[in-house]
Amino acid sequence: MKKRIKIEGMTCGHCSARVEKQLKKLEGVEEVVVDLEAKNAMITLSAAVDNETIAEAVDDAGYDVTDISDV
Known part of the structure; x- marks a missing residue:
């Protein structure tokens, strides 16, 4: 399962790295790709993770x- 997360406030590579690090800490998250220009992140899940988390x-x-939307 994949999800797209639209994120406000990221302005640089350090910002996207912080988001990636936090998302990778979540159990069930296998892959995180942050697109600074598009202001979103795509995550690949191996287990269900609720949107609030x-x-x-x-x-x-x-x-x-x-x-947050399913892809």
């Missing part, structure tokens, strides 16, 4: 989630 991880990195 994903949003909290991004918030812990210091950024805001505006949308």
Whole structure:
């Protein structure tokens, strides 16, 4: 399963690295690809992870989630 996360507040490579690090900490997340220009992240899941948990991880990195959708 894949999810697209739209993220506000990322402005540089350090920002995207912080988001990637936080998302990779979540159990069930296999792969994270952050696109700074598009202001989103694509995650590949090996197990179900609810959207609230994903949003909290991004918030812990210091950024805001505006949308999470299944891909």
